Amino acid sequence: MKRLVTCLFVLSLVACEHPASRPSTSEEQSSDMVEEMDINIIADKFIENMFVSSPEMSTFYQAENADNVNLADISPAGIQAKQDAQDRLYRALVAINTGQLNKNDFVTYQLLKTELEGEINTRVCKRHLWSNNHLDAFFTWYQYIGQTQPVGDDTSRADALMRWSKIPAYIKNDMLNNRKGLNTGYALPRPVVKRVIGQMQQLLTMPIEDTPFYLPALRDDNPEFQQKMRAEIENNIMPVLKKYLTFMQQEYLPQARPNLSIAAIPNGAECYNAMLSAATTLSNTPAEIFAWGEESLAERETMIKSLGKKLYGTADLPAIYEAFGKDPTNYYKNKEELLAEAQAAIDRAKEKSRDYFNLFPKSDVILKPISDLEKETGYSRYLAASDDGSRPATYVQATYPAHKKIKGEVESVAFHETYPGHHLQIAISRELLVSHPVTKYLGNSGFSEGWARYTETLADEIGLYSSDNHRIAMYKGLPTGMVVDPGIHFKNWSRDEAINYVLSKQSSFSKEEAERYVDRIAVWPGQMTTYGVGERFFINLRKQAEARLGDAFDIKEFHDVCLQNGTVPLDFVVAEVNEYLQQKAN
Template sequence: MKTLNTTVAAMFTLWAGVANTAEQSTPPNQNTAARVVTLADNYVAEYVKNFPEAAVFSGMTVEHQDGLSDNSLAALKRWQTLEDGWSKELAKIDSAALFGQPEWVVLGFLREAVESSRQLRVCKYELWPVNQMSGWPFLTTQLAAIQPVGSEQARKEALARWGKLPRYLNNELDNLREGLRAGYTTPKANVRLFIEQLDAILAKPVEEWPMYSPASRDESPEFKKAWAALLSEQIKPVIERYNQFLKNEYLGKARESIAIKAHPNGEQCYQASFRNYTTLDRPAKETFELGRREVERNLAAALAIGKKDFQANDLPTLLERLKQDPANHFTSRDELQKYAQAAVGRAKDHMPKWFARVPKAEVIVEPYPDFLEQTASDSYWPAAEDGSRPAMYRISLFAYKQTTRANAEITAFHEAYPGHHLQLALATERPAAHPITRLVGNSGFVEGWARYAEALAEEMGLYSSNYALANRRLWPARGMVVDPGIHLLGWTREQTVKFVSESGRFDDNTAKALVDRVAMWPGQLTAYDTGALEFFALRKQAQETLGPRFDIREFHTVLLENGSVTLPMLREQVMHWLKSKT
């Protein structure tokens, strides 16, 4: 899933604080709460102003849909200067004085966003943005699909926003050239994948581009004509120039290694990136060893199921059973999509028994466009805060023949109910919550919850076969092994593909794509099980503490009540709840 733990932070106006007269007449903790809210209010306001498409992706309601981020290095420098000042202001605030108040949560989100972003500077991600997973072709496809149209004002704003895309792409070309100069490049394999995406776009008339979506959804002939002209006359030439730059100048100089430690300060970058995704400070080697132990434990559980249900006494035999049974496979793209839709609907019906609140927002299953489906992972995109559009579970139908029904169910429960959609939609629908708690998140919580949801789905009786029960146990925690393995411990592409493929969750081609994904997002694949292990540990502790008084609906409410908090904050709020119960 693509979550909102983006490394791009909002520029904001740093207020000087509360006036001295107010400080003299206001209780200290109340004054501290006011300072936190003031800073958070400015963060959100400036985020929407300076990173408008990111705000839209989060589901926020924005006044105008005509903006696009300034991705120049000068804009980034201005942000970093302000960020440093913000960090100094936050360092003066004692979070302990706010515990139990809503502002404690707001402060946690704000502090995490600022400090994590500052730590990530060492990675210089802005200098190597050629990313087949989340680069501009992917983001513009999603933005085009949700760009409002249908009125004269909406059409005007759409043309204004997309008229800024050439500037954005030219800025990115400048950043890539600076990256070459400074020794920061995307791995060659990923550059080739990106070029393939651009070739696929440019091979079609603009009316068949995903970016044509606003015109295809609007009835105005004049707008359709203007939109086609914008794509063909202003945007297409820049994309062609960008593609030629990659082919003629960049590819030959791109790095051979997929490991981040090939970059300057690569090991520091890995730790900062791991910290950004998981919200935990933990050495990579410790994550690797913890992951290996969990893989062994999960494998033993899967083999127990294999022996009992499939007469499979070893992993190769179990994988053969999982992969070869025709009843565990699909015969068409349409069958896979309908199966995923049915799984989402079935899970939704079971929610009230396990959760005190269920989201109002709907979620739809939407396939990726053809130029993205070979490289993009299944993902979740939040619904609009104002209810104007549903959430979207984007699914790749490309490898339908290799996709098993077991994996399709696991993914559906991960992305929709009881996974991402349930958690993130509930976070969006909290009326009293500060907007920053919906705008900012982290993968440790978000992906950790979705992994926990895969296991919860089994308790809920949602899986339709024992194939899924065995398969569900074969993949978890392997990301904690392969991610640091690739980036810091010298794992080869071949070694990684073998380790991933033997999980039975991915065929060889998908396993290779996973390696290319890890290359671009150092640390991200560790977040799923780093977070999930914390959810499992907290549930175990709650059950042991409360015994027969443990209520799963109440426990889930406590976990989800404040949105995607950091993992340390999550533990603190659960411990506070347990103390109040005992």
Template sequence: MKKTILLLACSTLLLVACDSQNNTARSEGTANQDFRATETAEDVTVIADDYINAMADVHPLYLVATGLAADYGISNTAFEDISPEATARFEAAEDQLLSRINMVDPDNIENRNDWVLHQSLKETLEASIQMRVCKTPLWSLNHMSGWQNSLGQIVPLQPVSTAEERTDALERWAKLPAYLAHDRANLEAGLAQGYSAPKRVVARVIKQLDIALATPPAESPFIGFIKNAEDAPEFSSAAERLVIDKLNPAIASYRAFLNDTYMPAARDALAVTALPDGDACYEAFLRLFHGANIGSKATFENGQKAVAANMAGLLDRGEEVFGTRDLGEILAQVKDAPGNRFETEEELISFTRDQVAHTREKSEPFFSALPEQEMVVEPYPDYLKGTGQSSRYEPTEAEKGPATYRINTDDWAEQTRGEAMVVVVHEGWPGHHLQLATFTEKGDLHPAMKLLGSSAAVEGWARYAEALAEEAGIYHNVYGEITRRAWPARGMVGDPGLHAYGWTNEETAAYFIETGNFNEETAEVLLDRMAVIPGQLTGYDTGGLEIFALRREAEERLGDRFDIRAFHDHVLEVGMAPISVIRANVEAWIEEEAAQ
């Protein structure tokens, strides 16, 4: 139903890498300074600056995506470098940073924001180091957040207001062919060592490349920045020549490699356990997305309990409305209910756009304040349609305009209004947009917190928001209420089922189809997503269940003094921190309130 937003895909999976030669040291004097045997609380911010410097050295475009490029001196020509040397350099920096962060006694940190920063850095570094067993650069081919779509989100951020900036833009994007050559070398090394993406994923990427190559050069997604320089026709012509002479030939060569060499050698299995050290790799992915060391066994079992509870609630609601407790019949009646389907793709888009103001208004009483940034709804560009994308939220800095809910309309004919309402809540108000725009506007956390996000925190909040929307009266009818109960927590079961418990593709697909949210085709899309981002699907309800548990704890401890707005404030004020940090912050608030 959703995807890993670029914000998390880049930082945690390290699927996009870097060109160091265009990046000088930032936060002058911190990157190579000597540090004491025992770091102090005041040094946490210095360590965080050095973490950003390390990211800037190897992942400059990630800093562009998160709005930190200007503050950390990222050149407008800096690009990604996925060479083994760059990977080794970043890993060495991580090792040193973790050693330093472990020298700080968290009990000596009095400032709450510094404590949040310390705990978030520690968890992020430990999880990233654990991820090394996966050797993800060797099988980075990815139809969800690979270079062919993640770079497309960076292109519009390229400054082109001046002649110098326009020269820089051409220089930056002329580096794409070298990047593709590095990626091909990594993929070839992966094949030699037994690492590959699944064949089905390779086919999806090839389809994306075919559509991009068929796009008129002037409309190439890799020079989309020319739309911001319409008064410079010579620049637009030069960018078009870049596509014709360099970019498209390099993409075509890369595509031929995938089709002729990589595809025949790629793996058939979707489970990550088909790769070397696959079991350890899956556990590492789970920690990465959870922001906590929970593991596959607990995830699977907790998911089964949550699914059972959700099903009981769904059947109760179905019996109340339709007079039956048969799951299939309830879901069929919801699907076929008059007025619950769309006649056209445009009707789905228009309906979703119309709900943004409605969901914002209904959310307002549950929060002390709402962020001012707006959110718009836009479909995917043509070159990504029909290639297995999920709806997603694309954040941006408030001063640069509204954030975007990128809606997937591939299966519009199967989509219901109830389902559409659940997704717009998840992506917008009171889901991702409210959480991430609040964090962006807050401004009192260290900039490194933009790089330390936990999928369980981000997706968990959005899952919690789906239930809060019912409480707020956002859903127009019972269809959304029934629909939202069918799917939650299934990812906690189906994902480890596929990757850790030996479920077949068919068994996993059937488990998801049972919810009514998927048919055979869309279930296959979900399985391919699970193949390239193992464990991510479990983060939604791992985080959501934690927020629900914290709310119950607060309600029980505080009784009539419980304030839903204050509770939400304390969940949101630590941004996208790991769920263990959110729990500690909320429990501290509960103790303070209970003591008064």
């Protein structure tokens, strides 16, 4: 459910890129059988289909006329219906004469095309057959639905209880899907299964009031509603969850695959290429991305050596890492200090980032600590505001274990997730609303994570880091995902090989953190490459613009051109910057 990604201006990053192939769909595609539709009608239909197939998303976004009663239909018939709807939209989309579209409509077209092609091309992966992992398991989503499910009046309470009464059937379908996956070669890796089992055990043993399923009742003071919600969870949801746990322990775990690589599932290589392309919006090969990763790591290590020479009198990386690790001032005393300094970093970034952007979000972002359920397994992340403005944008800060969290890393992640990273970029795209409203819901990891990663080093340029120690901490966050991700899924590294590589490069990682990092890559193939690939993209794009414009280069204008159309495919950003440079030259 979470799955909430042109060579006109030649960049070294995309010089070898080839146009993405048009995907085949489950129905015959024939352009002469498709009547050309208006792009905005197609976009309207896309939103409608999205909320029909995933009603929970309409609740999360608090969309107008949201469906607060139903749940996604993940039965075979429901999945097929969703795919058929996507196919119909894709045929209508590619029948459009793009030469007749205005600029705003062309942005809508590009976003829809990228999204639909990604969805269609990654069907080969059959993700619904290996969905019960520690990051995407159905229960992880209810902490967000529970926080946004309307309550407070009789109608809302009735809707909530009706939706909650459908959760057991959803869980049963999810278990059936994963049982089918287990029996047809789509088993999850054993370490991931163990993590999920641990989460399920925690859910079943914690007090009902502490589970994500009970969240709507915590937001409503009606005793009868609270009693009914508790009864639904105890009598119907938990028994089915217990059966699912038994299945995972007794049937799934013994047959879980020993290796992490997605190559182990049917059509695994094709699946990885599709997921990699969908995530980055580029068509570069795993081998190319692996090579870029090694180059990018070397560049960051050069910066670390320079700072190490200044601070510790040595350019030897192991010596720098040792001196850094032994400095007690690099660590927090407790969770409260961590949260206070994270908030201070956000406030500082919000103020100073204005000097680098003309476009700036009107909405703010609030800081919240990660939930107890995810405390030991979750990551810091950004959640966009609701459509109606009732729920602000939120930065969820990981805090465990606080005394081992490195101050400079917390600062850089705060900049990555808020200003000038995710919040600035995503809030701008949602507030501009120049193109169709569908642009609020579409994006790609290559742009969004690449932008956020670019802004970690931009924050250094702005002067946001508190000390040179904190700057070292940021540069120590090497883009190992560009190497480890294809290392696992393309080069078939073992889990131990991947963990050892991470530990050899990410000096601040504990073995537990390296294991979590590697297991994340195992269940989200391609996604971890997007940080480094996108960062490399924006850095190279800026260098090209600076070289071409010289003294006429304006950093605010460059950033605005990159952000003004929302989270678009990266090749479209190239075209936009190329057009801007031509206009500037004229």
